[in-house]
Amino acid sequence: xxxxxxxxxxxxxxSLKGRMDTTTAPQMQDQLLVAIGSGxxxxxxxxxxxxxxxxxxxxxxxxxxxxLKNVNGKIVLYSLKAHIREVxxxxxxxxxxxxxxxxxxxxxxxxx
Amino acid sequence: xxxxMTVSFKNQLEEIERLGQIVTEFAQRHHWSxxxxxxxxxxxxxxxxxxxxxxYEDNNEHDIxxxxxxxxxxxxxxxxxxxxPFNPLEAAEPDVNTPLEDRPVGGLGIYLARKFMTDMxxxxxxxxNLLILKKTVKEEH
Numbered sequence: 001x002x003x004x005x006x007x008x009x010x011x012x013x014x015s016l017k018g019r020m021d022t023t024t025a026p027q028m029q030d031q032l033l034v035a036i037g038s039g040x041x042x043x044x045x046x047x048x049x050x051x052x053x054x055x056x057x058x059x060x061x062x063x064x065x066x067x068l069k070n071v072n073g074k075i076v077l078y079s080l081k082a083h084i085r086e087v088x089x090x091x092x093x094x095x096x097x098x099x100x101x102x103x104x105x106x107x108x109x110x111x112x
Numbered sequence: 113x114x115x116x117m118t119v120s121f122k123n124q125l126e127e128i129e130r131l132g133q134i135v136t137e138f139a140q141r142h143h144w145s146x147x148x149x150x151x152x153x154x155x156x157x158x159x160x161x162x163x164x165x166x167x168y169e170d171n172n173e174h175d176i177x178x179x180x181x182x183x184x185x186x187x188x189x190x191x192x193x194x195x196x197p198f199n200p201l202e203a204a205e206p207d208v209n210t211p212l213e214d215r216p217v218g219g220l221g222i223y224l225a226r227k228f229m230t231d232m233x234x235x236x237x238x239x240x241n242l243l244i245l246k247k248t249v250k251e252e253h
Contacts, residue, residue, distance in 0.1 A: 022128045023126060
């Protein structure tokens with residue numbers, strides 16, 4: 001999995017490409033927790049090129065969400081492919097994580 | 113038409129990457145849809161990860177055997193390990209309606225595997241765990 005980090009205003013964007021599985025999810029979890037640890041409170045995950053996710057990926061996101069909750073931060077995801085979205089739905093993560101169809105919608109959600 | 117393949121994995125998490133490659137090749141050879149490949153790959157990853165992470169009390173190398181077949185529109189996967197007795201069908205299901213912050217961090221993997229496969233059965237025989245997974249392929253249009 002490739003992870004590309006960028007920033008728009010005070011929102012940190014992690015763009016994921018490839019497979020987030022048992023062996024690659026810890027990399028993402030580390031990057032998210034490092035960002036949160038350094039004071040970032042607004043995180044957005046770009047899933048447009050994410051091809052695969054298993055429970056390890058969900059767990060990494062959950063760890064980040066729990067950390068952000070402590071500092072009144074927020075994590076959102078956008079541009080999920082249909083089969084990735086299916087995993088979120090099955091696991092009950094769709095209700096727990098704000099999911100958006102586009103980057104513009106995801107970034108706008110931080111303004112309200 | 114029947115197609116079968118047997119693969120052996122070591123009890124190391126790095127094997128999950130090889131599992132993905134093997135299942136992808138099998139799927140391409142048998143013209144599976146990308147959706148079918150995804151669901152079978154996730155189910156097998158979750159169960160193999162569980163075995164590698166929790167089945168062994170020693171630090172020795174172990175072989176975990178996967179037999180994968182595709183016959184008359186049905187995928188059958190058998191996963192065999194010589195670890196401690198563990199029946200995933202008896203594992204507690206997570207409450208997916210619990211608010212995120214109250215969720216335990218584990219438990220989702222077996223749940224996803226059961227959702228993605230049509231049927232799962234477990235046997236303990238000759239000091240080994242044998243999991244048999246089946247998935248009936250729906251026609252996709």
